[in-house]
Amino acid sequence: MKHFAWVACAALAFSGAMVARATPPRSVNEVAITDAAMPRLLSEYGFFTDAPAQLPGKGVTPYRLNTPLFSDGAEKLRFVYVPTGSMARANGENLLDLPVGSALIKTFAFQQDGKRRLIETRVLLHRADGWLALPYLWNDEQTEARLAIAGARLDLVTPKGEAISYRVPNKNQCKECHGLNGVVTPIGPKARNLSRDWLAAMVDAGHLDKLPQDVDQLPVWEDRESANLTAAARAYLDVNCAHCHRPGATASNSGLDLRWEQQDPHAIGIGKRPVAAGRGAGGNLFDIVPGAPDKSIIAYRMSTTEPGVAMPEIGKETVDSDGLAIVRKWIEEMAP
Amino acid sequence: MIRLTIAAAMLASAAPVLAETHSVTPGDGAQERLQEALIMAKPGDEIVLAAGRYSLTDGLSLDVDGVTIRGAGMDGTVLDFTTQKGAGEGLLVTSDNVTLRDFALENPKGDGIKSKGADNIIYHRIRVTWTNGPAPTNGAYGIYPVESDGVLVDGAKVSGASDAGIYVGQSNHITVRNSIAEANVAGIEIENSRNALVEHNVATRNTGGILIFDLPGLPVMGGGNVIVANNLVVANDTPNFAPPGNIVAGVRRGTGIMVMANDRVLVEDNILSGNPTAPIMIISYTQAFTDPRYDPFPRNVTVGANLIANGGYDPQLESAEQLLAAFGGELPPLLWDGLGNPTSALYVAPGTKGWTLGLTEQGKGLTGAQPAPLTNVPAPVEIFYREGIGAPPALLERLGG
Numbered sequence: 001m002k003h004f005a006w007v008a009c010a011a012l013a014f015s016g017a018m019v020a021r022a023t024p025p026r027s028v029n030e031v032a033i034t035d036a037a038m039p040r041l042l043s044e045y046g047f048f049t050d051a052p053a054q055l056p057g058k059g060v061t062p063y064r065l066n067t068p069l070f071s072d073g074a075e076k077l078r079f080v081y082v083p084t085g086s087m088a089r090a091n092g093e094n095l096l097d098l099p100v101g102s103a104l105i106k107t108f109a110f111q112q113d114g115k116r117r118l119i120e121t122r123v124l125l126h127r128a129d130g131w132l133a134l135p136y137l138w139n140d141e142q143t144e145a146r147l148a149i150a151g152a153r154l155d156l157v158t159p160k161g162e163a164i165s166y167r168v169p170n171k172n173q174c175k176e177c178h179g180l181n182g183v184v185t186p187i188g189p190k191a192r193n194l195s196r197d198w199l200a201a202m203v204d205a206g207h208l209d210k211l212p213q214d215v216d217q218l219p220v221w222e223d224r225e226s227a228n229l230t231a232a233a234r235a236y237l238d239v240n241c242a243h244c245h246r247p248g249a250t251a252s253n254s255g256l257d258l259r260w261e262q263q264d265p266h267a268i269g270i271g272k273r274p275v276a277a278g279r280g281a282g283g284n285l286f287d288i289v290p291g292a293p294d295k296s297i298i299a300y301r302m303s304t305t306e307p308g309v310a311m312p313e314i315g316k317e318t319v320d321s322d323g324l325a326i327v328r329k330w331i332e333e334m335a336p
Numbered sequence: 337m338i339r340l341t342i343a344a345a346m347l348a349s350a351a352p353v354l355a356e357t358h359s360v361t362p363g364d365g366a367q368e369r370l371q372e373a374l375i376m377a378k379p380g381d382e383i384v385l386a387a388g389r390y391s392l393t394d395g396l397s398l399d400v401d402g403v404t405i406r407g408a409g410m411d412g413t414v415l416d417f418t419t420q421k422g423a424g425e426g427l428l429v430t431s432d433n434v435t436l437r438d439f440a441l442e443n444p445k446g447d448g449i450k451s452k453g454a455d456n457i458i459y460h461r462i463r464v465t466w467t468n469g470p471a472p473t474n475g476a477y478g479i480y481p482v483e484s485d486g487v488l489v490d491g492a493k494v495s496g497a498s499d500a501g502i503y504v505g506q507s508n509h510i511t512v513r514n515s516i517a518e519a520n521v522a523g524i525e526i527e528n529s530r531n532a533l534v535e536h537n538v539a540t541r542n543t544g545g546i547l548i549f550d551l552p553g554l555p556v557m558g559g560g561n562v563i564v565a566n567n568l569v570v571a572n573d574t575p576n577f578a579p580p581g582n583i584v585a586g587v588r589r590g591t592g593i594m595v596m597a598n599d600r601v602l603v604e605d606n607i608l609s610g611n612p613t614a615p616i617m618i619i620s621y622t623q624a625f626t627d628p629r630y631d632p633f634p635r636n637v638t639v640g641a642n643l644i645a646n647g648g649y650d651p652q653l654e655s656a657e658q659l660l661a662a663f664g665g666e667l668p669p670l671l672w673d674g675l676g677n678p679t680s681a682l683y684v685a686p687g688t689k690g691w692t693l694g695l696t697e698q699g700k701g702l703t704g705a706q707p708a709p710l711t712n713v714p715a716p717v718e719i720f721y722r723e724g725i726g727a728p729p730a731l732l733e734r735l736g737g
Contacts, residue, residue, distance in 0.1 A: 150372040253482045276477065279472055279579040285581050307424070308424060
C-alpha cells in the first residue's frame with residue numbers, strides 16, 4: 001500500500017506539473033539512448049520535463065527498491081524508461097528483462113542549505129551491443145548535468161552531518177559494480193526487490209508483459225525492525241554486496257557469494273576464511289563467526305571507511321550504521 | 337611509378353585504423369586526465385605517461401582490450417597513491433591483451449595493480465613500493481593478476497606488501513621472471529594456478545621467498561604444473577608482518593621456497609642462502625576444510641639439485657632448540673611435514689638432505705609431530721614434463737623476445 005501511494009504521489013506531482021506548465025511533456029530522445037555516441041549533456045536524452053525538479057517525461061516511470069543500495073545517505077531518484085512499442089519481460093524473481101532502447105536513470109541528491117542539491121545522475125542505456133553506464137555531474141547552478149567519464153570528487157555533508165569527499169564514479173567504476181561475466185548489466189530492478197503494486201502498475205501501463213512470480217520478497221528497508229531479521233540482513237547483503245560478491249562478478253575470486261538465493265553457509269561467509277583480504281581481515285579469521293560480530297570480517301570491513309579495508313570498495317565514504325547494525329544483529333543472533 | 341603509387345594507396349586503405357598514442361603528463365588534474373585517457377583509449381592504443389610524479393586520490397582502471405600503458409621507466413614515472421581516498425587498488429585492469437610497462441606505483445592503500453579476468457597481460461618493469469618499508473598497514477598485494485589465462489611478469493620490483501609482492505591467483509599459463517621481490521611477507525606467490533614458470537627472480541628480505549599454494553573453497557581449484565627454477569632466494573628473514581587472518585600470516589620467518597598442497601611442482605637449480613627456518617618446505621594444507629574438490633596434500637613434488645647454504649639455523653618452529661640440538665646445530669635444508677603418499681608425494685635428487693615433521697594427520701597442526709631425518713624418499717624417476725608451462729609464446733613475442 002505504501003508503494004502504491006508513493007507511485008500515485010509521484011504521478012500526481014507529474015500531472016500537476018503538466019497542468020501548471022500547460023505544455024505537453026517532452027518525449028524521450030530514443031536515438032540518444034540507442035545511438036553509438038556518448039551524449040555530453042543529460043538534457044539530450046529528454047528523460048525529464050523538468051530536470052532540476054526531477055519531473056519525469058512521458059513514458060519515464062519512477063520507482064523505488066524495497067531495500068536500496070546505501071550511498072552515503074544520498075537521496076536517490078530512480079526512473080525506468082521502456083521504449084515506445086515494446087515492453088519489458090518478466091523473468092521470475094530476477095531482473096526485469098528490459099528491451100533494447102530502455103534506460104535506467106538514477107539521480108543522487110543531498111540537502112544543502114535546506115534545499116535539495118542534485119549531485120549526479122547515472123544512466124544505464126540498453127543499446128544493441130549491450131548496456132552502457134554513464135555518469136553525469138550536475139553543475140552548481142543546478143540547470144544541467146554534464147558527462148563526467150573520469151568521475152569527480154566534491155565536498156558535501158551527509159544527512160547525518162558527516163563532511164565527506166563524495167566520489168562520482170568514473171565510467172569504468174560503473175562496471176565494477178555493474179559487470180557480470182564481462183558485460184555491463186543492471187543491478188537494481190529485480191522483481192524480488194520491487195513492490196507488487198508498482199509491478200502491477202507497470203503491467204497496466206503496458207511497460208511490462210506480466211506480473212513476475214516471486215515478487216516483493218525483500219523487506220522494505222524502513223520496516224526492517226519488524227521484518228524477519230535474516231531476511232532484512234540477507235536483503236541488505238544482496239543489494240549492497242552481491243553485485244560484486246557472486247560468481248562472474250568483480251569479487252568472484254573471493255569465493256564469497258552474498259546473493260539472496262545462495263543457501264550454502266560457507267559461500268555466504270559462515271566459517272569461511274579470507275582469500276585476498278590482506279589487512280581488510282582486521283585480525284579476524286573468518287568472514288562470519290556465528291554469534292560474534294566483533295570477530296567477523298564482514299562486520300569489520302563494513303565498519304570502516306579506510307581505503308583498502310572498507311567494503312564496499314567504491315561508492316562509500318561513510319559507514320552505513322543502519323546497515324551495519326542489522327548485519328551485526330543477524331550475526332549476533334546466529335546459532336553457532 | 338604510377339603503379340607504385342596506386343599500390344601504396346591500396347596498402348594504406350587496407351590497413352586498419354592506426355593505433356593512437358595518448359600522452360599524459362603529471363600536474364593539475366592528473367587523476368581525471370589519466371583516467372579519461374584510460375577510458376577513451378581504443379583497442380591497440382598506447383597511453384604514454386611522461387616522467388614525473390602523479391599525485392592520485394582514487395584508483396585508476398582500464399577496461400579496453402589491447403592497450404599499452406607505458407611510462408618513462410620505473411624510476412621516472414611514479415603514480416603516487418599516498419593520498420588515495422578510495423578504491424581497493426591503485427590500478428585495476430579488466431580487459432585482455434594489455435601491456436603495462438616502465439612505471440611505478442607508490443603507497444597504494446589496498447593492492448597495487450590488480451588485473452582480473454584480464455587474459456594475456458604483461459607487466460614489464462613495473463615497480464610497486466610501500467616506501468615506509470614492511471608494515472601491516474601496507475596494502476596486500478603489489479602485482480596481482482587473478483582469474484586470467486596468460487600472465488607475464490618480467491623485470492618487476494615489489495617491496496613492502498603485507499601479503500605477497502607478486503601474487504598470481506586462480507590463473508593459467510604464467511611466467512614470473514627477472515623480478516625482484518623484497519621485504520614483503522611473501523615475495524612471490526602462485527596460488528590455485530596451473531602451468532606457472534617462476535624463474536630468474538630474486539626473493540630477499542621477505543618472510544617467505546617463493547610460495548606455491550593451493551587453497552580450498554575458491555572458484556578455481558587444482559593448482560599444479562609449476563616450475564621454480566634458477567631463482568636467487570636469499571636472506572628471507574623479515575619477521576612476519578601480515579595482518580592475522582590471512583593464510584600468509586602463518587608463514588614462518590626464514591622460509592625460502594614453500595610448496596603447499598600442489599600437484600607436479602619442480603624446484604630446481606635455485607640458489608638458497610640465509611633462510612633460517614627452511615630453505616625448502618613441502619607441506620600439506622594446515623587447516624581443516626570441507627571442500628570436497630580439494631586435495632590438501634603435496635603430490636609429485638620434485639626437488640632437484642639446488643645450491644643451498646646457511647639454512648635452518650634459526651627455525652621459527654616449536655621446540656626449535658631441541659630440534660637444532662638433535663640435528664647438530666642446523667636443520668637439513670629440506671623440510672617435509674610427512675603427509676601425503678609416501679611413494680609419490682615427494683621426489684628428491686640424491687645429495688639433498690632433508691627431515692620430516694613426521695605428522696600423521698592433516699589439519700591438526702604440529703600435534704603428534706615426530707621429527708626425523710628424511711630417508712627412503714624416491715629419487716626423481718623421469719624428466720619433468722614442461723610442455724605448456726609458462727606464459728604463451730605470443731606474450732614473449734609481444735615484449736620483443
